[in-house]
Amino acid sequence: MTSFTLPHNPDAAMDLSAHKDVCRDSANLIRIDHVGVKYRAFEALQDISFVAHPGRLIGIIGPNGAGKSTLLQAMLGLTPLATGTVSYDGKPLTDQLERIAYVPQRSQLDLTYPATVWDVVMLGRVKKTGWFRRFSAYSRQVAAAALERVGMTEYRDRPIGQLSGGQQQRVFLARAIAQEADVVCFDEPFVGIDQKTEAIIFEIFHELTRSGKTLLVINHDLGESIAHFDDLVLLNKTLIASGDRRSVLTSEHLSEAYGGKVMFFQ
Amino acid sequence: MSLDLLLEPLHYGFMQRSLLIAILVGLICAVVGSYLMVQRLALLGDAISHSVLPGLAIAFILNINIFVGAFVAGILSTMAIAWIRTRTSIKEDAAMGIVFSAFFALGITLITQVQKDNKIDLNHFLFGNILGVSSQEVLDTALISALVLLVVALLYKELQFYTFDPKGAQAAGLPVNLLNFGLMVLIALTIVASMKAVGVILVLSLLITPGATAYLLVKRLHWVMILGAAIGIVSSICGMYLSYYRNLPSGPAIVLVASSFFILALLFSPTQGIFTHSPAQPSGNSIWREIKSLLGRT
Numbered sequence: 150m151t152s153f154t155l156p157h158n159p160d161a162a163m164d165l166s167a168h169k170d171v172c173r174d175s176a177n178l179i180r181i182d183h184v185g186v187k188y189r190a191f192e193a194l195q196d197i198s199f200v201a202h203p204g205r206l207i208g209i210i211g212p213n214g215a216g217k218s219t220l221l222q223a224m225l226g227l228t229p230l231a232t233g234t235v236s237y238d239g240k241p242l243t244d245q246l247e248r249i250a251y252v253p254q255r256s257q258l259d260l261t262y263p264a265t266v267w268d269v270v271m272l273g274r275v276k277k278t279g280w281f282r283r284f285s286a287y288s289r290q291v292a293a294a295a296l297e298r299v300g301m302t303e304y305r306d307r308p309i310g311q312l313s314g315g316q317q318q319r320v321f322l323a324r325a326i327a328q329e330a331d332v333v334c335f336d337e338p339f340v341g342i343d344q345k346t347e348a349i350i351f352e353i354f355h356e357l358t359r360s361g362k363t364l365l366v367i368n369h370d371l372g373e374s375i376a377h378f379d380d381l382v383l384l385n386k387t388l389i390a391s392g393d394r395r396s397v398l399t400s401e402h403l404s405e406a407y408g409g410k411v412m413f414f415q
Numbered sequence: 416m417s418l419d420l421l422l423e424p425l426h427y428g429f430m431q432r433s434l435l436i437a438i439l440v441g442l443i444c445a446v447v448g449s450y451l452m453v454q455r456l457a458l459l460g461d462a463i464s465h466s467v468l469p470g471l472a473i474a475f476i477l478n479i480n481i482f483v484g485a486f487v488a489g490i491l492s493t494m495a496i497a498w499i500r501t502r503t504s505i506k507e508d509a510a511m512g513i514v515f516s517a518f519f520a521l522g523i524t525l526i527t528q529v530q531k532d533n534k535i536d537l538n539h540f541l542f543g544n545i546l547g548v549s550s551q552e553v554l555d556t557a558l559i560s561a562l563v564l565l566v567v568a569l570l571y572k573e574l575q576f577y578t579f580d581p582k583g584a585q586a587a588g589l590p591v592n593l594l595n596f597g598l599m600v601l602i603a604l605t606i607v608a609s610m611k612a613v614g615v616i617l618v619l620s621l622l623i624t625p626g627a628t629a630y631l632l633v634k635r636l637h638w639v640m641i642l643g644a645a646i647g648i649v650s651s652i653c654g655m656y657l658s659y660y661r662n663l664p665s666g667p668a669i670v671l672v673a674s675s676f677f678i679l680a681l682l683f684s685p686t687q688g689i690f691t692h693s694p695a696q697p698s699g700n701s702i703w704r705e706i707k708s709l710l711g712r713t
Contacts, residue, residue, distance in 0.1 A: 189504075225586045246588030253582045262453055262579050263636050272576045276587045281569050308634040328587065 177203040177238050179332065179363060184233035186216070186223045192386070193219045197233070199382055199391035201365060203331070206358045208368045208378035212407050215385040217367045218254070218336050225251055225334065237332065247276055250330035252321045254337045260310050266320050267305045270296055273327030295326035298353065315346030322350060333357060334365045339374065351377045424659045432553050433545040437655050437669060439560045440612040440621060441647030446567055446640045447605040448622030450598055452630065454578050458508060459493070460622045462515035464606045464615045466492030468522020471540055475533050476525070482555060482607050489603035492518050543614035543666035552611055559608040563601055570597065575636055613666035620670040621647060628677045631684040646676050
């Protein structure tokens with residue numbers, strides 16, 4: 150019974166990346182169409198449109214207060230849209246939330262909650278298990294494999310509050326993997342995390358995209374780590390640029406978003 | 416001899432009934448209160464419990480079941496709080512303060528108006544009247560308790576996801592508004608079932624203290640609930656016996672026992688106890704160190 154393990158041998162990964170190009174131009178697109186968000190009189194986002202392709206690691210970047218988290222939350226229906234639509238695979242995305250996994254910023258979560266690492270990963274199986282039912286043996290296998298993949302198996306029975314920031318983020322990554330979602334969204338996963346953990350997380354992100362999943366990741370930092378992303382969405386209240394990383398990271402786009410000079414890596 | 420001490424009160428029907436109620440209330444308050452504690456909503460428990468009062472009075476006036484009146488008022492108060500919070504920029508704690516004091520004042524006013532004609536006593540609602548419960552009230556409380564425990568068991572994993580990570584749960588497709596409403600209903604039901612035992616003012620203690628005590632000792636939600644329930648039940652029983660032998664008011668006696676358990680856990684918890692687990696500097700008397708850190712940390 151190995152169907153639940155992730156394809157981390159290189160052969161399987163190559164197969165899937167070949168498959169990726171087939172599905173790229175047809176199904177499983179996320180279309181963000183003229184999305185706007187208002188908080189009372191304040192316009193947080195205006196007229197954002199772009200397309201997210203499956204099998205891509207997509208970074209959402211922009212200065213503080215640009216509306217990155219708002220955009221992600223609006224896409225998932227966590228914040229109401231003032232204008233526009235978000236569709237996935239031709240249907241409203243919010244009708245298909247069972248295909249989505251979302252991990253909020255760590256600072257948004259109460260990490261003193263009485264839960265072990267295992268409890269948190271199993272939350273990824275709640276929706277798939279369904280109402281009034283207990284977790285199946287299969288769900289426990291999926292969760293165990295996800296925990297193994299992020300290298301946190303030995304911490305299984307630790308309270309989450311006793312872990313370091315990087316370890317906590319790996320546990321939330323395991324929860325997202327256990328959800329077996331097609332679209333995985335992270336809000337600032339790299340805040341307060343050491344380089345080694347960042348490398349581990351990016352490696353797993355790449356594995357997930359190779360298996361055809363869409364990854365949307367809010368990233369605050371324009372440092373070296375930006376080179377890991379396939380596509381970028383650059384915004385500051387409105388969309389400044391979106392698409393392939395190199396086409397987005399131009400000095401005109403960046404000075405438009407950030408104002409003034411910005412150091413960046415390409 | 417000591418067995419006689421335990422058995423003697425049980426010869427009286429009123430003690431049997433009040434012990435039963437105390438055990439049920441200790442159990443469900445700890446279980447449901449654990450959700451309030453982990454969501455940092457302890458004040459909401461206080462708000463709902465004060466807000467049931469006008470519902471009680473109106474139920475007396477209209478001659479309907481007081482449990483129903485109290486429940487409706489409790490739910491209305493949570494809706495009023497949510498409405499003020501979402502429609503204005505007033506924060507949740509201010510909204511709670513406004514709503515529960517208004518409901519409480521209305522409740523006191525109405526009860527003082529009707530208490531002469533109805534032979535009811537405001538004090539019984541405020542502080543409980545556990546020695547005066549009828550068999551029917553024991554049955555009502557048992558039914559509410561069974562319902563509350565059944566719902567918690569059935570929705571356990573969904574409520575755990577929602578209370579830990581509401582946004583993540585919503586993004587995964589769980590109906591979080593419905594779960595939140597369900598939780599409010601559970602809290603209101605629990606408070607209504609507990610009114611007779613400890614009254615609306617002290618019920619907060621039974622909701623929060625046993626769960627908080629357990630939280631100092633164990634680290635998984637279901638263990639917090641199970642250990643909290645055990646602490647709640649033991650507190651209720653000890654409080655009733657204290658009340659019987661020392662002629663103390665029952666509600667406050669139960670609350671004082673529960674609070675004593677909390678103090679014990681605070682001092683001796685293996686992971687967070689003041690005597691058993693010192694933060695940072697290991698030298699010096701632990702109590703003196705705690706007092707110094709309370710007085711100033713410049």
